[in-house]
Amino acid sequence: MSGHAPAAITGIGLVTPAGIDRTTNWETVRAGITTARAVDTLAGSPVEFASVVPDTFDVDRLTGRRLSRHYDRSTQLALIAAREALDEARLTPSERADARMAVVIGTAFGGVETFEENHARFLSGGPQAVNARFLPRGLVNMVAGNLSIELGATGPSMIVSTACASGATAIGIGLDLLRSGATDIVVCGGSDASVTPLHVAGFHKLRALSQGRQHPPASASRPFDAGHDGFVMAEGAAVLVLTRETDAAALGTRPYATVAGYGTTSDAYHITAPHPEGHGAATAIRDACRAAELAPEEIDHVNAHATSTPTGDVAEAEVIARTTPNAVVTSTKGVTGHTLGAAGAIEAAYTALALHTRTVPPTANLHTPCDKAGALDLVIRYARSGRFDTALSSSFGFGGHNTVLAFTCS
Template sequence: MTPPRPFRAAVTGLGLVTPAGVGVDENWKRVLSGVPAASADPELVGLPVDFSCRVPADFDPVAVLGRRTAWRLGRHVQLGMVAAREALGDSGLDPGSWDGARVGVVMGNSLGGTAAFEEQHRNLREKGASSVSSLLLPSYGVNMAAGYIAIDCGARGPNLAVSTACASGSTAVGVARDLLRNGTCDIVLAGGTEAAVSPSMIAGLAAAGALSRRCHDPATASRPFDAGRDGFVAGEGAGVLVLEREADARARGARVRGCVSGYGASADALHDTAPDPEGAGARTAVRAALADAGLSGSDIGHVNAHGTATRLGDVAEARAIRGAIGPAALVTSTKGVTGHCMGAAGAIEAVFTVLALESGLVPPTANLDRADPEIDCDLVRGTARAVTSGAALNNSFGFGGQNAVLVLTAA
C-alpha cells in the first residue's frame, strides 16, 4: 500500500487558558520562566492531596462571555470557549463571513463537568429530585465544549468530542487535521479543555496513587523526570488551535504560526492505568506520526513530552523517545509549570510546541533538580534552550493505554 503524501495543516490561531495564565502571551512568558503554578486549593481542604494547579483567580468568564452565557456553562466549557475566542481572533477569520457548513469543531475532554455533577448530586441527596438543575446535563457533558463553541461562532460542520483520557487534546488535533486532509472541512477549531479539579476526582486520583503528596510544598510538587518525583499535580485549562489547509491559509494572507504535519495513535493494550514499562505503545505512536509527516527521528529537534512526573510514566516515555528518535532531541515537560491538565494537556502543549518552533526556544522543565538516572535524554532544565530544527514532537498518553503523538513543524 502506498503511504499517503505528507499533509501540513496550517496553524493560524492559538488560544490558551491555563494555570500559567489567561491568553497565549501570558502563558508563554510564564512557561519560559519555569515558575510553577501549583498552590494550596481551598476546595480540596481535608483531602489527602489538598493542592492543585488552577487557572489564575482573576480569570473572569463573565467579562468575556457575558453573565447569561457564563452562568449556563460548566467550567470546562467556559475555559474552552474563552480559548476558542482567542484562537479565532488570532487567526483573523471572520465567522460572520465564512461558510459555516465547512467549519468543524473537535474538542478533547476526559471527565466533563465534574464540579457541576457533584453539586447537583449533593442537591439530590440533601433536598430531593426537584432541586436538581435543568442545566445539569448541558453543564456536565463531555461534548458540550464542542457544541457551545460551534454555537458561539456558527461552525455548522462536523462537531466532535473525543475522549482518550489524558491524550484527548492531541487526539482532537489529529482528528481535525484528518477532516482537512480528506476535504470534509476548510477550517477546524481543535483542542482540549478540562476542569476536573473537584473533590471526588482528586480523591480518586489520590487513592490510585497518581498524585504527588507534597502537600507541605506544592510549588515543587510537579517535577517531571526528577529523581524525587512522586506523582502529578492535577490542573485545569484549555488550549485551542485554528487549523486550515496550508494553501488556503497562505492564499488569504494569514499568518501561519506553524503546521501540524503528522499524527500517530496507538494503544498499549496492557493495563488500565500503568504504561507499557518499555514504552512500546508510545514508540509505535511516535513512529506512526513520523511516517505520516514523512520525517525521520533525526529530523526532530525537540520533544514536548507528556512528562507527568509519575514514577513509571516518565521512564517509559524516555525509553520510547530514545527508541523512536534517538538521543539528540531536546526534551522538556511544561507540566512542571502548569501541572497536568488531563484531557486538555495535549492541546495546551501543542500550542507551546508551536510557540517553541516559532521562537526557537524550548522552555525548561520546572523543578527538575536532579534527573532520574534511568531517563537517558537531553533534558531542558533551568533556562530555555535554543533550537534550530524546524520539527518537534508533542507526546500525550492516557489511562487505558491510549497514545497520541503530533509532529509539529515551523511555518
C-alpha cells in the same frame, strides 16, 4: 488538500494555570514559573493543592454576557480559548459562518463540576433541587456542542475522549478532517476542569498524585526528576485553528507551525500503567514521523508527556532516548501541572510556539534526572534557543491510549 499535506496553525488560544491568554502562557512557561498552590475548595481532601486557572478568570467579564450560569467550567475555559484562537486567525463572524468549520474537542471528564454540584443538590433536596440546566451543562458532548453554537460552526462537531491523550487525539482528527476535504477550518483542542474533591480522592486512591511531603506545592510537579512522587492535578484549555496552508497564505496569515502528522496506538497492557517497554508509545512516535514524512532522527524537539510519576517518566524517557536520539526534550507540566484531557492540546500549543519562537522552555523543578532520563538532552533551568524545525508532542492516557503529534516550521 492532499492526504499528506500539513495543516497550518493560524490561531492559538490558551487558558491554563500559566495564564488566561497565549502571550501570558508563553511568558510563564518560557520562564519556568510554577503554578501549583493551595486551593480552598480542596480543603480537607487527601491533597489540598493543585494548579488552577488564575482567579481573575471570569467568563462573564471576558465575554460581556452572563454565560457562567449556562456553561460548565470546562466549556467556559474552552470558549475563551476558542475566541482568542479565532481572533488570531483573522476570521470574521461572517467568514466563520460561510466556511465549513468543524469543532473537535478532547476531554477526559467533560462537565464534572456540574455533575458533582447536582448530585449534592439531589442528595440534600431530592429531584426538585436538581438544576434545570444540569444535563445541557454537564453532558460530555456539550463542550463541543456549545462551542459550535457560540462560534456559529456548522461543520462536524464532536468530542474525543482518550483520557489524558484526548486533546492531542482531537487535533489529529482535526488534521484528518481537513485532509479528507470534509471541512475547511477546524477549531480543535482540549479542555478539562476536574480539580474537585471527588477527582482528587480518586487519583489519590490510585496513588497517582504527589502528596507534597517531599516538596512544597510549587515544587511538587517534577517531570523526569529523581524526586518525583506523582502528578499535580490541574485544569485548563487550549484551542488551535487549523486551515490549509494555501488558505492561510490567501488570508495573509503567517502560521505558528504546521501539524504534519500524528500517530495513535494502544498499549493493550494495563488500565493505568504504561507498557514497561513502551511498545505502544514507540510505535506512535514512529507512526507520527512516518505520517509527517520525517525520520525519527530528524526530530529536533520533543515536548514529553512526563507527568511526574516515577513509573511513567522512566518508561517515557527510555522510549524517547531510543526513538528520537537527537531531540531536545522538555515537559511543560512542571509549570502547569497535569491538565488531564486538555494536556495534549495545551502542550501542542506550546510545541508550536517553541518552533515559532525557536525557543524550547525549561522543565520546571527538574534538578537531578531520574533513571533513564540522564540519556536525554533535557532543557533544565533556562529556556534554550536554537534552530528547531521539527518537533513531537507526546500524550499518553489511562487505558493505554497513546497519541503523538508531529510539527514542522511553517
